[in-house]
Amino acid sequence: MNDDAEIIQEFLVESHENLDHLDRDLVELERSPGSRELLSSVFRTIHTIKGTSGFLAFHRLESLTHVGENLLSRLRDGKMTMDADVTHVLLSMVDTVRALLEGVERDGLDTDPAVDVDVVVAALQRVLDGEGAAAPDAEAGAPAEESEPAPEPVAESAPEPEPAAVLEPEPAPEPEVIEDRVPLVPAEPEPAPSAPSPPAPSAPAAVAEEPGDGTEKRGVVDSSVRVDIELLDSLVQLVGELVLTRNQILQRAEASDDIELGRAAQRLDLVASELQENVMRTRMQPMAQVWSKMPRIVRDLAHQLGREVELEMEGHDTELDRSLLEALKGPLTHLVRNALDHGLEPRDVRVAAGKSPAGHLHLRAYHESGQVVIEIADDGAGIDPVKIGEAAVSRGVITREAFARMEPREVLDLIFRAGFSTAAAVTNVSGRGVGMDVVRTNIERIGGSVDILSTVGSGTTCRVRIPLTLAIIPALVVAECGERYAIPQANLVELVRLEGQDLRDSVDTLAGAPVLRLRGRLLPLVSLGETLTGLRPETEALTVVVVQADDIRFGLCVAEVHDTQEIVVKPIGRQLKALPVYAGATIMGDGQVALILDVGGIARVRALTPTEFTDTAAVSADVGSQALLVLEVSNGRRAALPLTAVSRLEEFDSSRIERSGSSEVVQYRDGILRLLRLAPAIGLQDTPGEREQISVVVHEENGHRVGIVIDQVLDVVDEAIVATEVGRRSGVLGSAVVQDRVTDLVDLDAVVRPLELIS
Amino acid sequence: MTTATTREVMAPGQQCCTFWVDGLFLGVPVEQVQEVLRYQRMTAVPRAPHAVHGLINLRGQIVTALDLRCRLGLPPRAEGELPANVIVRSRGEVVSLLVDDIGDVITIAGAELQPTPANLPSSIQDVVRGVMPLDGSILLVVDADRAVDVATAPENPAPALTPATAPHTTTGGTP
Numbered sequence: 001m002n003d004d005a006e007i008i009q010e011f012l013v014e015s016h017e018n019l020d021h022l023d024r025d026l027v028e029l030e031r032s033p034g035s036r037e038l039l040s041s042v043f044r045t046i047h048t049i050k051g052t053s054g055f056l057a058f059h060r061l062e063s064l065t066h067v068g069e070n071l072l073s074r075l076r077d078g079k080m081t082m083d084a085d086v087t088h089v090l091l092s093m094v095d096t097v098r099a100l101l102e103g104v105e106r107d108g109l110d111t112d113p114a115v116d117v118d119v120v121v122a123a124l125q126r127v128l129d130g131e132g133a134a135a136p137d138a139e140a141g142a143p144a145e146e147s148e149p150a151p152e153p154v155a156e157s158a159p160e161p162e163p164a165a166v167l168e169p170e171p172a173p174e175p176e177v178i179e180d181r182v183p184l185v186p187a188e189p190e191p192a193p194s195a196p197s198p199p200a201p202s203a204p205a206a207v208a209e210e211p212g213d214g215t216e217k218r219g220v221v222d223s224s225v226r227v228d229i230e231l232l233d234s235l236v237q238l239v240g241e242l243v244l245t246r247n248q249i250l251q252r253a254e255a256s257d258d259i260e261l262g263r264a265a266q267r268l269d270l271v272a273s274e275l276q277e278n279v280m281r282t283r284m285q286p287m288a289q290v291w292s293k294m295p296r297i298v299r300d301l302a303h304q305l306g307r308e309v310e311l312e313m314e315g316h317d318t319e320l321d322r323s324l325l326e327a328l329k330g331p332l333t334h335l336v337r338n339a340l341d342h343g344l345e346p347r348d349v350r351v352a353a354g355k356s357p358a359g360h361l362h363l364r365a366y367h368e369s370g371q372v373v374i375e376i377a378d379d380g381a382g383i384d385p386v387k388i389g390e391a392a393v394s395r396g397v398i399t400r401e402a403f404a405r406m407e408p409r410e411v412l413d414l415i416f417r418a419g420f421s422t423a424a425a426v427t428n429v430s431g432r433g434v435g436m437d438v439v440r441t442n443i444e445r446i447g448g449s450v451d452i453l454s455t456v457g458s459g460t461t462c463r464v465r466i467p468l469t470l471a472i473i474p475a476l477v478v479a480e481c482g483e484r485y486a487i488p489q490a491n492l493v494e495l496v497r498l499e500g501q502d503l504r505d506s507v508d509t510l511a512g513a514p515v516l517r518l519r520g521r522l523l524p525l526v527s528l529g530e531t532l533t534g535l536r537p538e539t540e541a542l543t544v545v546v547v548q549a550d551d552i553r554f555g556l557c558v559a560e561v562h563d564t565q566e567i568v569v570k571p572i573g574r575q576l577k578a579l580p581v582y583a584g585a586t587i588m589g590d591g592q593v594a595l596i597l598d599v600g601g602i603a604r605v606r607a608l609t610p611t612e613f614t615d616t617a618a619v620s621a622d623v624g625s626q627a628l629l630v631l632e633v634s635n636g637r638r639a640a641l642p643l644t645a646v647s648r649l650e651e652f653d654s655s656r657i658e659r660s661g662s663s664e665v666v667q668y669r670d671g672i673l674r675l676l677r678l679a680p681a682i683g684l685q686d687t688p689g690e691r692e693q694i695s696v697v698v699h700e701e702n703g704h705r706v707g708i709v710i711d712q713v714l715d716v717v718d719e720a721i722v723a724t725e726v727g728r729r730s731g732v733l734g735s736a737v738v739q740d741r742v743t744d745l746v747d748l749d750a751v752v753r754p755l756e757l758i759s
Numbered sequence: 760m761t762t763a764t765t766r767e768v769m770a771p772g773q774q775c776c777t778f779w780v781d782g783l784f785l786g787v788p789v790e791q792v793q794e795v796l797r798y799q800r801m802t803a804v805p806r807a808p809h810a811v812h813g814l815i816n817l818r819g820q821i822v823t824a825l826d827l828r829c830r831l832g833l834p835p836r837a838e839g840e841l842p843a844n845v846i847v848r849s850r851g852e853v854v855s856l857l858v859d860d861i862g863d864v865i866t867i868a869g870a871e872l873q874p875t876p877a878n879l880p881s882s883i884q885d886v887v888r889g890v891m892p893l894d895g896s897i898l899l900v901v902d903a904d905r906a907v908d909v910a911t912a913p914e915n916p917a918p919a920l921t922p923a924t925a926p927h928t929t930t931g932g933t934p
Binding site: 240241481483533571574575579582585595 | 806813819825850854
């Protein structure tokens, strides 16, 4: 749907509502002709329609409402009085307006020949002329016909209507001639003062001609209803309750032998899920609400900054919860502003760099795995991590040592740090990021996240991810000290379980603070039990939930991990608001209350700071080295994948492998994961023999997920390697010596690409 | 809110929902009471103020349960004794007061509420609006708003920086 169509749609809905009002008001007015209040309300309605139709170039509609407005303004100013005649004429005007609007709705034009505007205009004019003596200077407004720019009459007539001056628009050719046709108006049913409901089915000549297509699609007005937001909110809440009750019943039904109960529970499950989805959808609004404002913002800014910008927008139809949409407007505008201000270069710089003179700004919104993703991409200068890092060091945000150990991606993340962005000096150097911390805070407040990808010289992409709705979120349920706690999925990074020797090897204590060696990085560990009760539980095994909040990543040690569930977030009482470690509470399937942990709050309570994390991240990584996942395929041959390409490592029972067409697949996270055996893909023999379990590297790109089947994961290395051309072949970039062993460097793109072609 | 010195006449026909806590006979005006429930399973809230005993699920609404013994500074309930819930409404929220035992709803016709005797512990004076001698017992009328106010003692005092630094910023000019 393009913007215009949408504006027209809104105009139609609004106008239809207004017209219904108008019918009531006019009838009411006939009973109490003196009511200025009613007259003003009628005047405003017609005035609004006139203004908008002028703006949308519906000239017939405009000219009709224009005369009507004149008549109304005279009535309002007391120069004329309301009587049955006047009411008739005005009602017929309303009907004609309605007929024209139906034409607009049907074919987007107000030129429906069946609607005779001139007659009604003439009738209006006759009433105006009949009573009002002062109409000689009518020509003043006469040439207004088509060329009259709409906003002007709106602006002028609003404060001080000059009925005489603008009195006569073009269309009344010879009012006298058609005088006898005026009686067409009485086709109107008798306005019965006792029944203020709109004389809806009134059949003015204009509408009567349209009985033809009986199977007409529902009109705009019939197919949508305005609903109070509060009512919607209460529906959402009720559905939340229903979902919880369903969970309880499902749990009971599972434990019971009653087959009927089981079936009923399953139906309930289906219906409740569907209901939940639909109710959530009632609160959904299209991204267009935000996108439609962007062209103007971009145009103004481009002017101001002297940039040439080509704006491209995608995903107007992408819907999300209205409260989220509201909260997003600010941050998105800010990001767009940043892209123009700091991202896109001025024309001459672009030309010198061999780019197109006009910068390209691409706004995109789409759904991905239950989230809305919004991308703001420019093809500007990009952000130089070195400059950012230098600036951060000179500002004292991080130490030079910390900077040296940071990955480029982490360096980019620095621009979200508070205090970093506000410093003018830094902004000058880095060229980006006023208030990026505020952007991130605002987005995180609604449960979202924002990250930045940038390539120096070719552009920057900001990616904002937000949940579809706030009320129901997926969460991991864990247990500690006999109580259950929910950790929002948005904060989860991964789960690590350590036992026996692994535990002793991987966990060290530095000055009393436990840290976990995880793929070469040191991760601060926080015991949930200790955080909550002050006592550190002694265990033989450790379950670590790696969580991330703001800039802080840490491992939360919990006693038990249960499962992932959809939970309904509920507020907690005033007495508990001051506790930073909880974000709210929810009700579990068994009816018990469980608290929702606030990961950021736990970090604050335990005085974890982002700096602390980077300081303890003592890894001997050279800048520029790439972290590699080293694995074994084909009878002990070694291969390596860039760690950045790995989204998860999984083990599946071989029995779970199913076939779809010629591919092997497994069911994975509510979806189907296509499997790809790595060995044949890089020209090696698959290890013979059936295994009970397969190791799978889950790789995700552009929304596609693929499971790469390997024999086993050996290690993660983060060292500078020297790649050679040796062994280069299809699927293999070359080889390198990794940990004293020759290792094939997998060309993941080449390996995965054939699959994408299939799908 | 009234102080203990103000003379207050309970409106004619005023009803009180009564209950016992450690031998004390207490009451809350019925308008403030939503319902009375037997013991409900509770979810503990670590780090919460001492008086917060846990959270209960009241038909989908999450309600904080406050132990009135603790709130009144009385000794804790004996092991194995289950408290009952007096669910009160206070400032738009619903809170459960945990009590030992539920009494009747009694009507106090136009009697005058007397100030809380001065020698009662301050923890009780803090919560009780006034007392009313009845035949054979003395009713302590609880102010539900004050009873549920426990946020005043956060276990984890926030750094008192904000008020302390405020004067400096004003003298230091606008930042």
